[in-house]
Amino acid sequence: MSLVDQLQTLKNKAFSDIQQAVSTQALEEIRVEFLGKKGLLTEVLKGMATLDVAQRPLIGQAANEIKTEIQALYQERVTGLQRQERDARLREEAVDVSLPGHGTDLGLRHPLNQVLLEVTAIFQNLGFSVQEGPDVESDYYNFEALNIPKDHPARDMHDTFYLKNGDVLRTHTSPVQIRTMTQQTPPIRIIVPGKVYRCDTDVTHSPMFHQVEGLYVDKDVTFSQLKGTLSHFLKTFFGKDKKVRFRPSYFPFTEPSTEVDVECVKCEGHGCNVCKRSGWLEILGAGMVNRKVFDSVGYDPDQVTGFAFGLGIERLAMLKFGIPDIRFFYENDKRFLGQFGCVPKALTGEIK
Ligand code: DAH
Secondary structure (H helix, E strand, O other): OOHHHHHHHHHHHHHHHHHHOOOHHHHHHHHHHHHOOOOHHHHHHHHHHHOOOOOHHHHHHHHHHHHHHHHHHHHHHHHHHHHHHHHHHHHHHOOOOOOOOOOOOOOOOOHHHHHHHHHHHHHHOOOOEEOOOOOEEOHHHHOHHHOOOOOOHHHHHOOOOEOOOOOEEOOOOOHHHHHHHHHOOOOEEEEEEEEEEOOOOEOOEOOEEEEEEEEEEEOOOOHHHHHHHHHHHHHHHHOOOOOEEEEEEEEOOEEEEEEEEEEOOOOOOOOOOOOOOOOEEEEEEEEEEOHHHHHHHOOOOOOOEEEEEEEEHHHHHHHHHOOOOHHHHHOOOHHHHOOOOOOOHHHHOOOO
């Protein structure tokens, strides 16, 4: 085949390949195959060596023309294919803005915090203010100053975590009574929310749990004020038609002492598994501040009187929400926590 024919064949083949190429990548491969340094056109032109000197320029010119034509067609196809590929990509990556979104989980207040806020709000509305104290306490504040001396049998009620230096993880929030009374003068009206620690664990006990302590000290504070205040609290928290009762009890730091019960939230006093068939639920301990406690903070027991109380937040939350096992509170299982979606009453302005 003559060189001219070879060039013509090459051109035809290149044209048809370029026309049929389906991607810019395939097109690039065709360009290299025909026009590249070691491509087919170069190959054909090697045959020029065998030609007459006079013919060479003619063939050279024809080869250049073919090269230009192939390049032009190539360029045209590249532009077309690039546009097609971009359109395909845009179609593929298109976002359907009408599809429903994935949504983000809304955080909810932990049930213990809901109860804590509610209790706090009830007492704040009565003029109590919030006071806090340290988790690591001295033996003096946790026991001694509260009329619980070393050999006192009441220490058995506290499975205490002792530190090497003799300090303790506070077993109740009552030491904050002492701290506050030594730093302030009456009238004192405080509540003390906080963590407390006891070496005890089962479905209703946890080594760490939460208490709220209350203390009211002034001239002429009476036991009827204690009853009125705590009845108001329990009826606001559990419902105003719930019965409340006060039983005599004993705490070293109060005299007289009382335990306060509310009518069972489940059986309304008929007796069930929650109230151990008694119809009543024990909610808090309370009493008139013992004269010996006033002695230890330097108050004159003939000048001031007061009442104090203490309650457990976990117990309140378990009763309020019907939670059977205290450990659920600390496992942070969203399936559990998600069930307590209510906005605390304290935040809705419902508690007046
Ligand atoms: N500190 C007691 C306890 O942890 C609870 C308590 C009872 C606190 C009577 C008081 C009180 O302030 O008056 O069991």
